[in-house]
Structure formats: C-alpha cells, structure tokens
Amino acid sequence: MGPPRCRRALTAATALAAILMLSSCTREGDAGRPGIGAATEVPKAGGGESIGDFLHRVLPAGAGGTVIAAHGDELAYCGGFGAADRARGTPASCRTVYDVMSITKQFTAAAILKLEVMGRLRVSDRIGRFLGPVPEGKRDITIDQLLTHTSGLVEALGDDYSPLTRDELVRQALASKPRSAPGREFHYSNTGYSLLAAIVEKASGERYEPFLARHLFTPAGMKSTGYVLPRWPRKLVAVEYDSRGRGQGRPLDHPWAADGPYWHLRGNGGMLSTAQDMFRWHRALSGDDVLPEQARRKLFAPHVPVPGLDGSYGYGWAVRETPAGRTVWHNGGNDWSLAYLTRSLRDGVLVYWVSNHAYQDGKWNLEDQAEELTQGVADRVRAENP
Numbered sequence: 001m002g003p004p005r006c007r008r009a010l011t012a013a014t015a016l017a018a019i020l021m022l023s024s025c026t027r028e029g030d031a032g033r034p035g036i037g038a039a040t041e042v043p044k045a046g047g048g049e050s051i052g053d054f055l056h057r058v059l060p061a062g063a064g065g066t067v068i069a070a071h072g073d074e075l076a077y078c079g080g081f082g083a084a085d086r087a088r089g090t091p092a093s094c095r096t097v098y099d100v101m102s103i104t105k106q107f108t109a110a111a112i113l114k115l116e117v118m119g120r121l122r123v124s125d126r127i128g129r130f131l132g133p134v135p136e137g138k139r140d141i142t143i144d145q146l147l148t149h150t151s152g153l154v155e156a157l158g159d160d161y162s163p164l165t166r167d168e169l170v171r172q173a174l175a176s177k178p179r180s181a182p183g184r185e186f187h188y189s190n191t192g193y194s195l196l197a198a199i200v201e202k203a204s205g206e207r208y209e210p211f212l213a214r215h216l217f218t219p220a221g222m223k224s225t226g227y228v229l230p231r232w233p234r235k236l237v238a239v240e241y242d243s244r245g246r247g248q249g250r251p252l253d254h255p256w257a258a259d260g261p262y263w264h265l266r267g268n269g270g271m272l273s274t275a276q277d278m279f280r281w282h283r284a285l286s287g288d289d290v291l292p293e294q295a296r297r298k299l300f301a302p303h304v305p306v307p308g309l310d311g312s313y314g315y316g317w318a319v320r321e322t323p324a325g326r327t328v329w330h331n332g333g334n335d336w337s338l339a340y341l342t343r344s345l346r347d348g349v350l351v352y353w354v355s356n357h358a359y360q361d362g363k364w365n366l367e368d369q370a371e372e373l374t375q376g377v378a379d380r381v382r383a384e385n386p
Contacts, residue, residue: 002139005181008149008223010199014179015368016249020135021045024036026287027360031139037330040075040078040079047143048380048383049281049380050371050380051067051069051076051377051380051381052077052079052335052364053075053091054376054377054380055067055079055081055377058369058372058373058376059081059082059373060360060363060364060366060369061186062082062245062357062360062363062364063081063082063317063355063357063358063360063364063366064080064081064082064083064084064092064238064355064356064357065080065081065082065092065098065352065353065354065357065358066078066079066080066092066093066094066096066274066275066277066353066358067079067099067351067352067353067373067377068275068278068350068351068352068353069093069349069350069351069352069377069378069380069381070279070282070348070349070350070373070381071270071348071349071350071381071385072211072286072347072348073283073286073348074385075279075282076380076381076384076385077377077381078094078276078279079093079094080092080093080096081089082092082343082357083222083305084096084236084238084239085235085239085245085249086236086239086241090235092356094274094275094276094286095224095236095274095276096236096237096238096274096275097142097224097232097236097237097272097273097274098272098273098274098337098339098354098356099239099251099269099270099272099334099337100271100272100273100278100332100336100339100354101269101270101331101332101333101337101338101339102190102268102269102330102331102332102333103271103330103331103332103341104193104267104268104269104270104271104332105193105267105268105269105314105316105330106299106315106317106330106341107216107225107271107316108193108196108197108267108316108357109147109196109299109314109315109316109317110145110216110267110290110291110299110316111196111200111208111211111212111215112196112199112200112358113298113299113315113316113368114149114215114216114290114291114293114295115200115203115204115241115369116295117291117292117295120193120203120204121199121203122141123141123142123143123144123147123298123315124140124142124143124144124208125141125142125143126140126148127141127142127195127199130198130202130203130204131170131174131195131198131199131202134174134378135175137178138152138174138178138182139150139180140154140183142182142183142277143196143199144303145182145183145192145232146189146192146193146195146196146199147315147316148183148186148303148304148314148315149186149187149188149189149192149197149301149304149313150182150183150186150187150264151182151183151189151192152178152179152180152181152182152183152184152185152187153173153176153178153179153187153189153191153192153195153308154176154177154178154179154187154189154191155187155188155189155190155191156189156191156264157169157173157176157264158172158173158231158264159260159264160254160261160262160264160265160269160270161254161255161256161262161264161265161299162251162255162262162264163255163257163262164262164263164264165262165263166197166198166201166263166266168192168263169194169198169263169264169345170193170195170198171339173191173194173195176191177278179227181323185307186304186305186306186307186313188249188360190264190268190269191234191268192268193267193268193300194263194264194265194266195266195267196261196265196267197263197266197267197268198267199376200212200267202285202310203335206268207259208231209226209227209228209259210229210258212226213226213229214291215270215290216284216290217277218363219290219339220278220280220281220283220289220290221280221284221285222273222280222281222284222285223277224272224273224274224276224277225272225274225281226262226271226273227256227259227266227270227272228256228258228259228260229272230245230272232272233253234250237250237251237252237272238250238356238384239356240334240336240337240348240356240357241356241357242335242336242338242359243335243336243359243360243361244361246359248336251272252272269332275276275352275354278282278341278352279350279352282343282352285343286298286348289307298314298315298330299314299315299316299317300314300315300317300319300328300345301314301315301319302314302319302321303315306318314328316330317329317330318330324346324347324349325344325346326342326345326346327340327342327343328342328343328345329342329343331370333367335359336357336358336359337354337355337356337357338355338359338367338370339353339354339355340353340354340355340370340373340374342374344378347382347385349381349382351374351375351377351378351381353373
C-alpha cells in the first residue's frame with residue numbers, strides 16, 4: 001500500500017483563527033521533555049523565560065523538529081528538538097532539511113510576481129494565455145484567481161505521488177468539475193497552485209525549480225531550498241514519523257520524477273528547506289533582494305476574505321490586520337509533519353517551526369499547540385526587542 005495523500009491544505013478553522021490572532025533531543029518514549037539541540041539564542045538582557053526554556057517546557061516528549069525566530073535582520077533563536085533520524089541517533093538542528101509542505105505556495109506566488117516584474121505576464125491575465133485552449137466554463141479564470149484560491153477549481157486531482165506530467169495535470173484540471181464559478185468563492189486549491197507552476201514554466205521558458213533557484217533562492221542567499229537541485233547529504237534530511245512513531249522515510253524516498261515531485265504536488269507543496277534558509281527568505285522579503293516593494297505589497301495584500309475567519313488570503317499567504325500591524329503566515333501539514341511560518345510586517349518578527357513527528361496517537365498533537373508555540377516564541381522575541 002502506497003503512502004497516504006499529504007494533507008497540504010490550511011489546517012482546521014480553529015487553528016487558522018488561532019494563528020491569525022498573532023499580534024504583539026529526546027526519542028519517543030523518553031520520560032523528559034525534548035532536549036533543545038545545538039541551539040543559538042541571543043543572550044537575555046534581564047529576567048523572564050528564554051525561548052529555549054519556553055520550548056523545553058511546552059514541547060511534548062517524542063516530538064522532533066526545529067524552531068527559528070528573528071527580529072528584523074537579527075536572529076533571536078535557532079535550535080532543534082528531538083531527532084531528525086532516530087535509527088541513526090541524529091538530533092534535529094538548524095541545518096536539518098524538512099518538507100515545508102504548503103509553505104511552498106509562497107515561493108510559487110513570488111515566482112509569479114517576479115515574472116510580472118519582468119514583463120512576462122500580468123496577474124490579471126486569463127489562464128488561456130499560457131494554458132489554452134481552455135473550456136468554456138473556465139475561460140474567465142485569471143492568474144489572480146489561482147493565487148487567491150478563487151478559481152473554483154477542485155482541491156486536488158489525485159495522490160501526491162502518482163506519476164503525472166505537467167501537460168496531464170493541465171488537461172485534468174481544465175476538465176475537472178468546478179466547485180464554483182471563477183471569482184465567486186474561496187476554495188483552497190492545491191490544483192490551482194500546480195497550474196501556477198505550469199504558468200511559471202510557460203511564461204519563463206524555464207523549468208519550475210531552476211526558475212525559482214535563479215530568481216528567488218540565489219538572490220536571497222538560500223542554498224538549501226528546492227526539490228532536487230541542492231543535493232543535500234542524505235543524513236541532513238529528516239525522516240518523517242507517523243502518529244504511531246513509525247518511520248516513513250525521507251521525503252526524497254517517495255515516488256518522484258527525476259527533477260522533483262510529480263505534478264499533483266509540484267508548485268503547491270513538497271519543497272525542502274532548512275530553518276536557516278527560511279530566515280534568509282524572511283530577510284529577502286524585508287527588502288528588494290527578491291521582489292520590489294510594489295510586488296511585495298501585492299504578495300501580502302488581503303485580496304479575498306477566508307470564510308468563517310477574521311482574516312484574508314493574499315498571494316500564497318494568509319493575512320490579518322492586528323493592533324500590532326499586518327501579520328502574514330502560512331502553514332503546511334501532511335500525515336506526519338507540520339510547519340508554521342509567521343511574519344509580523346510592522347516589527348519584523350519571524351517565527352518558523354517545523355516538525356517531522358507532529359502527531360502521537362492518544363498523547364499529543366502539535367496542531368493543537370500551534371497558537372501556544374507561535375505566540376509564545378513571538379512574545380519572547382518582542383520582550384527582548386521592546
């Protein structure tokens with residue numbers, strides 16, 4: 001039996017609402033809290049609980065992953081917890097490579113805006129300019145609607161690891177039964193972001209990952225982010241563990257094409273990265289290294305409301321206005337791992353955490369602790385940078 005389909009959609013509404021409120025090495029079975037391995041933390045100037053002490057207190061025994069936090073360009077904390085590979089006794093660290101899952105969408109959205117800056121497309125373009133011919137009911141779909149999950153396309157077309165080419169993905173997506181008319185309703189769609197990856201290739205004349213590497217990752221100084229181009233040492237890539245603690249291999253162990261995941265997953269998930277590179281991404285988005293200011297404003301604008309939530313969706317980011325200013329974030333999850341990336345645009349606070357073992361049957365679920373983890377780290381960053 002093959003691996004289960006990844007759950008890459010934004011998590012339950014309660015978790016979404018919780019994180020949108022953000023404003024202001026132990027193996028499974030060990031009795032204690034997970035150790036915080038190889039942590040880097042700015043020394044505290046006074047009293048109060050440090051980020052490392054906070055994580056040691058709240059993280060459940062058996063979980064594994066990495067946390068990084070920053071204030072603007074300044075790193076506040078980076079450290080691993082639990083194991084990246086239990087069989088080899090490898091602790092998680094800031095260098096560990098993880099699947100970032102649906103956080104991939106912000107890279108795809110940034111690539112689209114980069115192409116707009118380059119004059120290769122406009123987000124107002126209908127998809128037929130690049131993916132035609134398009135059937136009657138989908139001819140009005142625009143790139144903007146793919147970016148904001150308002151195209152009406154289905155959430156997914158098949159298993160993440162089923163062999164599927166780009167052209168097959170496009171044909172199936174255009175032939176699928178719509179959930180709503182274009183522009184009418186918000187329906188989270190991984191399929192839509194795979195179509196965006198196809199548009200990146202059509203508009204640029206380059207393959208999806210090489211385009212991102214040349215125009216996004218290299219200018220940002222990110223050398224450990226991608227599908228296959230970074231060629232990480234195998235020992236640096238985290239093994240994922242299911243809710244019973246059974247190893248499910250590394251992301252690269254699952255069926256992929258030679259140049260990355262098949263097209264059910266490409267563009268909407270599956271990107272691999274490190275906490276250090278996510279910090280570099282945060283820094284690049286704070287300036288003009290990747291996108292000029294006008295394009296960044298589009299990326300983080302609250303384009304469409306998300307039903308049932310006090311928040312909106314931008315381009316590859318969820319957005320909420322808070323008393324502390326605009327907060328943007330996205331999460332990603334599958335049956336084994338979980339990740340959250342949150343940025344406060346006014347004061348430049350970044351919190352990113354990722355786990356390769358996020359669920360334990362009958363014991364704990366890091367999804368339930370998402371608000372506590374994210375807000376707790378952010379509060380401690382702000383306490384040191386009033």
